[in-house]
Amino acid sequence: MRKNENPVSLQSCPKKLKKMIEEKKMPTKNAILLLKHVGYCIALKMIFISSLENPSLCIRIKRMIFEENEKKKEERNENLLTDLYECYLLLDFVFSLELLSICVPRLVKVASSKEKSEDNQKEVETALFTLSCIGKWNDVGKILFLEEINEIIQYNQEHRNLTRLAYQSAWQFLIDRLDNFKSLKEIIANELHFVKEARRELEELLKCVDWKRKKEDGGGKEAKEEFVLLRWLQILDLCFFLCKFWNEEYAGLIDSIARVLRATKENNREICFYCIYSFKLATENKVVKVEDLLNGGAVDAVLEEILQSMLIDKIALSSLKYMNSISERLKDEANDEKGKEERKIMKKKVIEKMEEEGYEDVIVSFHEKLPFLCRNNYHQLSLDISDYFVNI
Incomplete structure (x- = not known):
């Protein structure tokens, strides 16, 4: 939960709105729009509120969806239906296949609009964002419309007609389904060029925020970007x-994430955590070349991060796990004759960087805390200080 959020007010909002609707203190249409905005903010800011403690409201909205759909086509209020679909999917976490079979086709249709007006861009963004919130665990089977989402992404690559959130949401929808649809991997990598697009988006988003001013303002309010x-x-x-x-392309992505880490380290700790966590996952994946992790600036960026005066537990933990993984990877490659001299030079540079930055002192300072972290479900973190030093 972010420090500036008030989960109590967000949690109680749906219940209060439901009461206002029942007492006719607010028109239903206005209440639905307000609820949709609440759901949008909760999902965008990634605040978890279990079922919003008010499943009866979601049941009411679901009933309204079915009632509106049962009307004759010429009598339906399509705009109200779209708002109802988005409101329900943004507020609830468990969806029936029956409901998804109604909502998804309509939202895909809205998302596929190519009209260039500002209002239409917002409608497309909300539709794609809502679709991205369905989650990978929901069995949406044949109604996924993966081909249509592919076309939306391809069209944006040619015309740049989507907002940044809309484009990210379209990708989110596809990536969430990689495990269920194996053919997606080939499409995403070779037809849609995911890595190239992700790197471009990271670098463009970095330009959208005045990070220097945010630092001067002490972090300030988080921008949508x-x-x-x-x-x-x-x-x-x-x-x-x-x-x-x-x-x-992947090697270049490491460099882009390192830049994000450096840009955000003093004013967005959540972004810093995910940067380091990405490095950790990359290091643990054996297909990732350790040379690219070292050359891409990840080690330097993490070393700079763990020397911060204020460091939250999960960032400290991921940093140590990352450095431990780097050390293990370099250890594994020590007996490989191919390129041994080049790697030896690179390892020496890393050691010198660690010594220069006082890395050993940082590890020692964390040593008292490591048993506590491990006792509290932070598994697979070595308590041997020597494991965190790169071996030559």
Whole structure:
């Protein structure tokens, strides 16, 4: 939960609105629009509120969806239906296949609109964002419309007609379904060029926020672009975890994430965490070349991060796990004759960097805390300080 959020007010909002609707203090249409906005903010800021403690409201909205759909086509209020679909999918976490078979086709249709007006862009963004919130665990089977989402992504690559959140949401929808639809991997990598697009988006999003001013303002209010940046990093976590091959595009992605880490380290700790967590997952994936992790600036960026005066537990933990993994990878490659001299030079540079930055002192300072972290469900973290030093 972010420090500036008030979960109590968000949690009680649906219940209060339901009461206002029942007492006719607010028109139903206005209440639905307000509820949709609440759901949108909760999902964008990734605040978890279990079922919003008010399942009766979701049941009411679901009933309204079915009632409106039962009307004759010429009598239906299509705009109200779209609002109802988005409101329900943004507020609830468990969807029936019956409901999804009604909502998804309509939202895909809205998302496929190519009209260039500002209002239409917003409607497309909300539709795609809502679709991205369905989640990978829901069995949406044949109604996924993967081909249509592919076309939306391809069209944006040619015309740049989507907002940044809309584009990220379209990718989120596809990436979430990699495990269920194996053919997607080939399409995403070779037809849609996911890695190239992700790197471009990260670098463009970095330009959208005045990071220097945010630092001067003590962090300030988070911009929408920061939430989109965070969502991209979460996608990349899955990408590094599932990656089965490695090429120059992936190596460049490491460098882009290192830049994000450096830009945000003093004013967005959540983004910093996901950057380091991405590095950790990449290091643990054996297809990722350790040379690219070292050359891409990840080690330097993490070393700079753990020297911060204020470091939250999960960032400290991921940093140590990452450095431990780097050390293990270099240890494993120590007996490989091919390129041994080049790696030896690179390892020496890393050691010198660690000594220069006082890395040993940082590890020692964490040593008292490591048993506590391990006792509290932070597993597989070595308590041997020597494991965190790169071996030559």
